[in-house]
Amino acid sequence: MSSEHPHVDVNHVPRIVLSWALVTIPLGYGLFQTLKAVSKLFTGG
Amino acid sequence: MAGRTHAGVLRVRPDPRAHVASRRADVNLTISLSNIALKEACMAALSFLDRQHSIAPPGYSRWLVPPAALAVHLCIGQVYATSVYKTSLITDFGASEKSIGYIFSLAILMLGLSSAVFGKWVDLGGPRRAMFTAACCWSAGFLIASFGIKSGQLWLVYLGYGVIGGIGLGIGYISPVSTLIKWFPDRPGLATGMAIMGFGGGALVASPVITKLLGHYGTATHPPKPDGTPNLTVNIFDATTVSKVFLTLGIVYFIFMMFGVFTIKVPAPGWAPAGYDPSKAHTKAARVTGQVSADNAIKTPQFYLLWIVLLCNVTAGIGILENASPMIQDFFRNADGSSSLTTNPKNVAIVAAGFVGFISLFNMGGRFAWSTASDYLGRKVNYIIYLGVGMIMFFIVATSGHKSTFIFIACVAVIASFYGGGFSTVPAYLRDLYGTYQVGAIHGRLLTAWSTAGVLGPLIINGLLDHAAEGKPCKSVLNTVTNKQVEVCPVDKTGHVVAGFLNASDYRTAMLIMVGVLAVGFVANLLIRPVNAKFHEVGPVKDAVDSAH
Numbered sequence: 128m129s130s131e132h133p134h135v136d137v138n139h140v141p142r143i144v145l146s147w148a149l150v151t152i153p154l155g156y157g158l159f160q161t162l163k164a165v166s167k168l169f170t171g172g
Numbered sequence: 173m174a175g176r177t178h179a180g181v182l183r184v185r186p187d188p189r190a191h192v193a194s195r196r197a198d199v200n201l202t203i204s205l206s207n208i209a210l211k212e213a214c215m216a217a218l219s220f221l222d223r224q225h226s227i228a229p230p231g232y233s234r235w236l237v238p239p240a241a242l243a244v245h246l247c248i249g250q251v252y253a254t255s256v257y258k259t260s261l262i263t264d265f266g267a268s269e270k271s272i273g274y275i276f277s278l279a280i281l282m283l284g285l286s287s288a289v290f291g292k293w294v295d296l297g298g299p300r301r302a303m304f305t306a307a308c309c310w311s312a313g314f315l316i317a318s319f320g321i322k323s324g325q326l327w328l329v330y331l332g333y334g335v336i337g338g339i340g341l342g343i344g345y346i347s348p349v350s351t352l353i354k355w356f357p358d359r360p361g362l363a364t365g366m367a368i369m370g371f372g373g374g375a376l377v378a379s380p381v382i383t384k385l386l387g388h389y390g391t392a393t394h395p396p397k398p399d400g401t402p403n404l405t406v407n408i409f410d411a412t413t414v415s416k417v418f419l420t421l422g423i424v425y426f427i428f429m430m431f432g433v434f435t436i437k438v439p440a441p442g443w444a445p446a447g448y449d450p451s452k453a454h455t456k457a458a459r460v461t462g463q464v465s466a467d468n469a470i471k472t473p474q475f476y477l478l479w480i481v482l483l484c485n486v487t488a489g490i491g492i493l494e495n496a497s498p499m500i501q502d503f504f505r506n507a508d509g510s511s512s513l514t515t516n517p518k519n520v521a522i523v524a525a526g527f528v529g530f531i532s533l534f535n536m537g538g539r540f541a542w543s544t545a546s547d548y549l550g551r552k553v554n555y556i557i558y559l560g561v562g563m564i565m566f567f568i569v570a571t572s573g574h575k576s577t578f579i580f581i582a583c584v585a586v587i588a589s590f591y592g593g594g595f596s597t598v599p600a601y602l603r604d605l606y607g608t609y610q611v612g613a614i615h616g617r618l619l620t621a622w623s624t625a626g627v628l629g630p631l632i633i634n635g636l637l638d639h640a641a642e643g644k645p646c647k648s649v650l651n652t653v654t655n656k657q658v659e660v661c662p663v664d665k666t667g668h669v670v671a672g673f674l675n676a677s678d679y680r681t682a683m684l685i686m687v688g689v690l691a692v693g694f695v696a697n698l699l700i701r702p703v704n705a706k707f708h709e710v711g712p713v714k715d716a717v718d719s720a721h
Contacts, residue, residue: 143235147239150239150243150370153246153377154370154373156377157373157376158376158533160376160379160380161376161379161380161533162529162533164526165529166526167522168581171516171523
């Protein structure tokens with residue numbers, strides 16, 4: 128059984144950050160908008 | 173053709189017709205060569221999508237794979253945001269609520285069918301080709317539906333969004349799942365939870381974006397309430413506006429999904445995470461005992477038991493989630509028709525929308541949290557919780573839900589988290605039972621349970637609610653614009669149950685039926701045992717991580 132490279136290639140780090148940012152930014156926007164709507168549930172509109 | 177020259181020497185004179193024919197042949201040859209070159213160029217470009225071209229090089233980080241999966245699931249999760257433009261489509265097509273509802277139902281039906289039919293193709297061809305196909309279908313679905321809306325042809329919306337988009341949904345849903353399981357053999361629940369959380373999150377992203385796009389492309393009109401005043405909580409946009417939104421979504425989703433296509437990679441044969449030892453898996457259940465093909469999997473009782481488990485969990489959850497907004501309003505309606513949710517009657521719909529958002533968060537969060545927890549608890553224990561605790565939650569909602577908003581909201585939130593968790597834990601459950609060999613294909617076949625539940629859940633709850641509403645008398649309401657009394661009946665001409673007629677007791681039977689549905693799933697889950705070794709593949713299977721085990 129071969130193993131994963133023990134340390135993540137340094138060159139991959141910016142790509143990992145960019146990739147995660149690309150999906151988490153829209154998701155974060157959706158979460159923020161949902162939380163804004165959810166706050167109305169607890170404040171009575 | 174020959175001719176004589178002045179010197180009497182016979183010389184060959186080219187026949188002009190032969191010359192033309194020769195030129196034609198040359199042109200044809202050139203076209204043929206161009207076609208071949210074009211085909212080869214296309215094949216070369218498309219070969220990028222092949223499994224062998226998507227094998228990760230040494231040192232490739234597996235943490236690049238979940239964003240690729242999320243990119244696809246965030247896009248296809250839009251299917252849960254159809255309610256944003258549903259009323260506009262009903263008005264634009266002059267169709268009934270049921271006719272427009274079929275668009276969503278058709279998409280979910282095609283999701284199950286396409287994932288079952290194309291599951292093996294996805295496993296064999298690899299995730300990149302599957303994701304590319306999913307992106308093409310999903311995007312084409314929007315474009316065709318856009319044209320259908322613009323031209324007033326509802327069948328084109330069924331064909332585009334429902335059928336072609338639905339195929340994209342099915343292929344897109346399963347495409348990254350088996351790859352993620354192979355990249356994360358030490359945490360299959362976490363891996364599938366991350367991707368399938370994206371499916372839940374897709375609606376959270378799409379709803380506000382679509383709302384903004386509709387406002388950008390057009391101006392909303394509001395239908396009148398029975399009393400004649402405009403219903404400001406309902407926004408209706410014309411066909412051109414909705415069509416433009418579909419066109420925009422089709423283009424944007426294609427580009428976003430291409431990020432997933434270009435990023436996804438499968439692990440090289442024999443790859444395993446550093447320090448990973450399959451024999452030291454967290455739970456006994458998480459240790460794969462053998463590899464089973466998709467064709468053999470459907471010969472095992474475990475497949476059908478798990479199909480029942482998924483069917484019951486989704487049926488119960490979908491029934492309550494689809495009716496969340498009217499349900500909270502009906503549960504907390506006072507005898508005089510006023511709401512106990514808020515002191516301002518104008519805010520009831522806003523509070524209900526907040527409740528829908530709240531349970532959407534639990535649906536999405538449950539997908540990640542419960543699936544991750546299953547790596548420690550074991551899949552069977554997870555489903556015992558989903559179905560067992562779910563029964564208790566439904567029973568509390570049925571008997572005491574109307575007594576306290578806190579109890580009601582808390583119980584429904586827990587049910588929503590179990591609904592989401594059920595989806596995201598099932599690929600890891602399949603992996604435990606059947607190995608990683610053709611887990612994508614088996615998962616695809618299991619998703620037919622989702623399609624069935626998509627019909628069964630709403631059928632049970634809506635059927636019972638329609639029956640309850642039909643038994644109630646019409647009301648007379650004063651139209652303040654015309655100053656005349658108008659009669660409002662519990663079911664309107666589109667077949668929709670009008671708000672204000674139902675109360676908590678009308679939901680009791682449906683909730684208690686869901687307790688029974690979950691009990692069936694609970695027993696089915698308890699009956700699941702490890703798969704008989706006679707179904708295991710003989711010898712090592714040629715597939716990524718598996719071959720190393």
